Amino acid sequence: MVTTFCGTRSRRHKIAAFKFMHILHVIGARPNFMKFAPVWLALNQREAVLQTVVHTGQHYDFSMSDIFFQQLAVPPPDINLQVGSASHAQQTASIIQRFEPVVLERNPDVVLVYGDVNSTLAAALVCAKLGIKIGHVEAGLRSFDRSMPEEINRLVTDQLADQLFTPSLDGSENLIREGIDSSKIFLVGNVMIDTLQRLLPLAHERWKTDSLASGLDRYCLVTLHRPSNVDDPDKLEIILSSLEEISRDIPVIFPIHPRTAQRLGRTGAKSVSTLHFCDPVGYVDFLALQVHATLVITDSGGIQEETTCTGVPCLTIRENTERPVTVTIGTNVLVGTNMERLKQEVRNILLGKAKQGGIPPLWNGHAGERIAEIIAPTSRQLSMAAA
Secondary structure, eight states, X not given: OOEEOXXXXXXXXXXXXXXXXXXXXXXXXXXXXXXXXXXHHHHTTSXXXXXXXXXXXXXXXXXXXXXXXXXXXXXXXXXXXXXXXXXXXXXXXXXXXXXXXXXXXXXXXXXXXXXXXXXHHHHHHHHHHHTXXXXXXXXXXXOSOTTSHHHHHHHHHHHHOSEEEESSHHHHHHHHHTTOOGGGEEEOOOXXXXXXXXXXXXXXXXXXHOOXXXXXXXXXXXXXXXXXXXXXXHHHHHHHHHHHHHTTTSOEEEEOOHHHHHHHHHHTGGGOTTEXXXXXXXXXXXXXXXXXXXXXXXXXXXXXXXXXXXXXXXXXXXXXXXXXXXXXXXXXXXXXXXXHHHXXXXXXXXXXXXXXXXXXXXXXXXXXXXXXHHHSOOHHHHHHHHO
């Protein structure tokens, strides 16, 4: 059976936790930061736990990286590998080359990796070869589309991990089907939602004082960054043309991911006059925009989850999603690359016919605490177990 965390562990694990424990976190891209923060904060409450944070530098722009540490109230990284942007193979190889000496020097007991970015795969490969225990936060998600580089990262990382922390039941079931030992699988909930719930009050305050949508009663918030949507100039132009049509009925605010900005610069499409383009914003500012939006159009996995929890209608420009609970339970609708479907779904929302959704089990703001309890149980519980 898959372990659904309920606050109890074996006496053997609890006694072992009395030993000094060194946990090393590997993060590299914007979504990782929101996932890492609640785990770091929960582990920081544990006695005899030392934490090291390694930032691979996969996202290196200040607006996409440094500002997140400030807003999430976690310390800056102890080490930055500064790998920067490159092809998938080059970036992964560079992380492997630079990360291995760090692991050998620091000799952690556990390395925690997050999500499905190249940093996650590279760190897992290094640790597996060195015999270092690996914990994968957000394990088990599957799009079943191997044309997505992230899917390859997910599949390989989960085969190498020693502890797999899943955000939803479908993730645990995927791992079981792939032959993962069920004793390694822990259904803990969604760490992204921990961060969202902690910072939501601040986002509401930010909205009152400083918002890109100031004066707008309603608006559509857009994010696009996946290669499948932005790398092909013709496809990007079709999407932008559809967004321009949508903007005739509702203002469209479009914070531009660096990758998308680069593509827009090449095509000259940024000159679309009816879209409100802006630079990337910090997490709190973006959350404020998101929670007050009439609807969100995206290709981001994390935003599918966040809108599900905030109850905001979400239209996802992808043919599949590794987060199916956002569709089966939440507010998310997959429109694929069918722009007529996109425009029709927008019309439905504006007419008050938005899809109604709920919140998946265990998405209640305590996933980080559950993970920390599995990795490093509290001394209080250890004493109770020994009594």
